[in-house]
Amino acid sequence: AQKVTQAQTEISVVEKEDVTLDCVYETRDTTYYLFWYKQPPSGELVFLIRRNSFDEQNEISGRYSWNFQKSTSSFNFTITASQVVDSAVYFCALSEEGTSGSRLTFGEGTQLTVNP
Amino acid sequence: DAGITQSPRHKVTETGTPVTLRCHQTENHRYMYWYRQDPGHGLRLIHYSYGVKDTDKGEVSDGYSVSRSKTEDFLLTLESATSSQTSVYFCAISDRTGITSETQYFGPGTRLLVL
Numbered sequence: 001a002q003k004v005t006q007a008q009t010e011i012s013v014v015e016k017e018d019v020t021l022d023c024v025y026e027t028r029d030t031t032y033y034l035f036w037y038k039q040p041p042s043g044e045l046v047f048l049i050r051r052n053s054f055d056e057q058n059e060i061s062g063r064y065s066w067n068f069q070k071s072t073s074s075f076n077f078t079i080t081a082s083q084v085v086d087s088a089v090y091f092c093a094l095s096e097e098g099t100s101g102s103r104l105t106f107g108e109g110t111q112l113t114v115n116p
Numbered sequence: 117d118a119g120i121t122q123s124p125r126h127k128v129t130e131t132g133t134p135v136t137l138r139c140h141q142t143e144n145h146r147y148m149y150w151y152r153q154d155p156g157h158g159l160r161l162i163h164y165s166y167g168v169k170d171t172d173k174g175e176v177s178d179g180y181s182v183s184r185s186k187t188e189d190f191l192l193t194l195e196s197a198t199s200s201q202t203s204v205y206f207c208a209i210s211d212r213t214g215i216t217s218e219t220q221y222f223g224p225g226t227r228l229l230v231l
Binding site for chain 1: 147149151156157158159160161164166172174175204206210212218219220221222224225
């Protein structure tokens with residue numbers, strides 16, 4: 001069975017600090033996909049990134065960056081120079097591929113609070 | 117933003133009553149999903165659909181049924197609601213084509229309270 005662990009339940013930082021959200025996963029699949037979603041206080045789920053298991057290049061998008069390390073089964077998310085608007089719950093997810101669609105397994109989420 | 121709406125957005129019901137939640141999409145995507153979100157569990161898959169009249173169970177399907185009679189609508193039914201089904205329900209659609217992987221995009225959610 002697949003599993004995603006986000007060990008940090010809550011993180012609190014001061015604006016402009018850098019913060020890293022950890023994600024560790026377990027899977028027996030050789031091909032899989034990893035995701036990060038953001039859930040702001042308004043409640044919707046916003047897609048941030050998708051990464052496949054064959055692509056270990058780090059990715060940067062503005063203040064966001066992702067570090068995928070297959071050797072440690074981790075897919076960590078860093079926010080540089082955090083802002084109050086980054087306050088949200090962040091979910092890491094792992095897909096299980098099937099011929100009739102993919103099933104996402106989510107971690108429990110990390111509540112990030114960025115204080116002014 | 118993906119064209120996904122959920123109705124109702126909020127509902128309060130009593131134990132033992134049937135409840136149907138609706139997910140409507142305007143993207144003409146083949147794949148649709150229902151998840152529930154509970155504290156300490158993240159999101160968990162209830163049921164999903166890979167085409168009209170084609171559905172399958174997810175991780176927490178007991179007590180739920182689904183139907184998909186047309187591409188744009190995916191209904192989730194609680195035949196006899198219980199307090200343990202109090203949750204936030206999210207619908208998702210995906211841009212999957214062929215056998216390639218996909219990204220799932222989520223609707224705004226439905227808050228259900230079962231008294």
